[in-house]
Amino acid sequence: MSPLPTFSTMAPEAGLKQAMALSRPDIIETMKQSGLKGRGGAGFPTGMKWNFAAAAQAEEKFVICNADEGEPGTFKDRVILQDHADLVFEGMTIAGKAIGAKEGIVFLRGEYTYLRSQLEAVLDRRRKQKLLGKAILGSDLEFDIRIFMGAGAYICGEETALIEALEGFRGEPRNRPPFPVNTGFLGRPSIVNNVETLASAACILQKGVDWWKATGTEHSTGIKIFSVSGDCGKPGVYEFPMGITVAQLLKEVAGEGAKAVQVGGASGLCIPASQFQRAIAFEDIPTGGSIIVFGQQRDMLDVLHNFLDFFVDESCGQCTPCRLGNRKLLEGVELLKEGKCSMAYLQELCALGDTMQIASKCGLGQSSPSAFLSVVKNFREELMGRTYSHV
Amino acid sequence: MLMTDRERLAGEIKALAEQHDNCRTALIPIVQEIKQKYRKLDDFAMQVIADQLGIHPVEVYSVVSFYAFLGSAAHGKYIIRLCRTISCDMQGKERVMRQMENDLGIRFGETTADGKFSLEWANCMGMCDQGPAMLVNERVYTRVTPERVHEILEECRRSFGVHATEQKEVYLV
Numbered sequence: 001m002s003p004l005p006t007f008s009t010m011a012p013e014a015g016l017k018q019a020m021a022l023s024r025p026d027i028i029e030t031m032k033q034s035g036l037k038g039r040g041g042a043g044f045p046t047g048m049k050w051n052f053a054a055a056a057q058a059e060e061k062f063v064i065c066n067a068d069e070g071e072p073g074t075f076k077d078r079v080i081l082q083d084h085a086d087l088v089f090e091g092m093t094i095a096g097k098a099i100g101a102k103e104g105i106v107f108l109r110g111e112y113t114y115l116r117s118q119l120e121a122v123l124d125r126r127r128k129q130k131l132l133g134k135a136i137l138g139s140d141l142e143f144d145i146r147i148f149m150g151a152g153a154y155i156c157g158e159e160t161a162l163i164e165a166l167e168g169f170r171g172e173p174r175n176r177p178p179f180p181v182n183t184g185f186l187g188r189p190s191i192v193n194n195v196e197t198l199a200s201a202a203c204i205l206q207k208g209v210d211w212w213k214a215t216g217t218e219h220s221t222g223i224k225i226f227s228v229s230g231d232c233g234k235p236g237v238y239e240f241p242m243g244i245t246v247a248q249l250l251k252e253v254a255g256e257g258a259k260a261v262q263v264g265g266a267s268g269l270c271i272p273a274s275q276f277q278r279a280i281a282f283e284d285i286p287t288g289g290s291i292i293v294f295g296q297q298r299d300m301l302d303v304l305h306n307f308l309d310f311f312v313d314e315s316c317g318q319c320t321p322c323r324l325g326n327r328k329l330l331e332g333v334e335l336l337k338e339g340k341c342s343m344a345y346l347q348e349l350c351a352l353g354d355t356m357q358i359a360s361k362c363g364l365g366q367s368s369p370s371a372f373l374s375v376v377k378n379f380r381e382e383l384m385g386r387t388y389s390h391v
Numbered sequence: 392m393l394m395t396d397r398e399r400l401a402g403e404i405k406a407l408a409e410q411h412d413n414c415r416t417a418l419i420p421i422v423q424e425i426k427q428k429y430r431k432l433d434d435f436a437m438q439v440i441a442d443q444l445g446i447h448p449v450e451v452y453s454v455v456s457f458y459a460f461l462g463s464a465a466h467g468k469y470i471i472r473l474c475r476t477i478s479c480d481m482q483g484k485e486r487v488m489r490q491m492e493n494d495l496g497i498r499f500g501e502t503t504a505d506g507k508f509s510l511e512w513a514n515c516m517g518m519c520d521q522g523p524a525m526l527v528n529e530r531v532y533t534r535v536t537p538e539r540v541h542e543i544l545e546e547c548r549r550s551f552g553v554h555a556t557e558q559k560e561v562y563l564v
Contacts (some may be wrong), residue, residue, distance in 0.1 A: 306475075
């Protein structure tokens with residue numbers, strides 16, 4: 001049984017057929033009405049993104065599916081691609097019609113190379129079924145999809161870095177604006193959407209706006225797919241409505257009694273037990289779906305150490321706040337573990353974290369200090385004056 | 392006519408580049424293909440790629456050195472990538488690492504003297520609910536325990552030498 005009940009109950013290609021009957025502005029209007037926000041974590045309204053790209057004038061446009069799922073603790077896109085690839089490709093085709101693109105590219109992370117042959121087979125079948133290629137379902141719509149393999153870089157989950165990689169460059173994020181919806185792949189208008197966003201778009205076209213808005217909260221509509229790992233009884237992929245509280249979620253995954261929950265992966269927030277009543281939604285705790293549960297036995301400094309090792313390794317090195325800031329935070333965690341960090345220096349590190357959030361060029365550096373800052377704020381009594389034996 | 396290895400490599404790169412109209416967007420796919428086949432990317436190969444795409448070889452090196460799955464150095468027949476990110480870490484990747492190093496006699500970041508195995512770290516590979524996870528080339532192993540390490544390495548070794556079966560080659564490579 002697939003862990004994704006909503007995606008499993010979708011009738012094949014019903015969303016696409018629905019979209020074929022609609023005009024381009026109507027498809028975009030539907031997406032806007034639904035209130036769907038980007039499922040990769042940034043939460044940009046999908047309808048607005050499609051609208052910008054649709055309005056841009058160009059000979060060529062591109063629909064790019066971001067399957068470079070690299071956020072620690074996230075694996076929902078892998079499950080969606082394994083079990084519901086058709087729904088993702090359907091969403092891409094709908095997006096292609098909406099913005100007027102003829103080419104779609106799936107940017108699949110190198111770690112998921114083993115999924116490629118299976119996805120290529122689905123694409124081949126769709127071409128035979130006239131769901132891709134020229135004259136889709138007998139109309140004048142033309143759209144095809146190819147797969148591009150990533151080469152192992154977390155930063156390529158950032159949309160402009162992803163485009164740089166597609167173009168054959170180092171995955172270093174660009175300045176925004178201009179945004180990809182105007183100047184994207186090869187300088188053409190491009191939309192970059194997460195795997196889950198595209199699958200959700202296909203569902204919305206099929207079942208309608210009201211059905212989608214019936215779940216979730218006012219500002220975060222619909223269902224969300226979560227990847228749950230760490231110290232809980234039932235790790236795995238789950239579908240929950242947006243707005244679920246951390247406590248409710250923990251109950252579902254048999255993770256009650258947790259010390260803290262990391263929501264949104266390494267670049268997300270570390271939520272202590274006292275705040276488990278908070279809701280997971282864009283208006284409270286935003287997330288791309290990564291939930292990592294920490295049991296009572298976990299040392300938060302070990303967790304931070306792991307996260308900062310990750311960021312030091314994955315920073316592209318382009319801008320100074322991120323390249324050096326993460327390194328200084330890592331050294332700070334090492335000092336704390338040795339019990340050699342003064343309060344004044346800890347405060348300085350927090351100020352550095354604030355600076356990184358403001359001054360870094362892209363989302364990586366802007367969000368990498370979040371975990372550090374939230375642990376310092378919420379678990380202060382664990383941090384200071386530790387004895388050497390903890391190391 | 393005798394064809395040197397270099398000529399053959401150059402011919403292959405040219406053919407690959409032409410499939411993509413010698414366009415720079417083909418850089419990463421070309422490097423991926425050549426690396427998979429030859430398990431390294433030397434200066435000569437980078438020069439030929441650069442010539443084909445009309446860019447400076449330093450540009451090729453700059454891209455190749457950026458990505459964790461590329462890199463110009465030679466690697467073993469099997470690249471073992473163990474996930475070191477938080478969930479796999481909490482599920483005991485440290486002991487798997489130690490056993491892997493013991494069984495192969497090399498450290499992470501190194502390749503065995505016979506050129507068969509390379510040990511590398513990977514950042515989150517999306518198997519967090521089934522850790523510790525690792526990739527052997529493209530194949531994924533989940534819930535790896537220190538005891539299973541030997542068995543997995545033997546599975547790879549069976550594809551070397553006279554006892555190798557073709558089917559296993561195909562499965563693992």
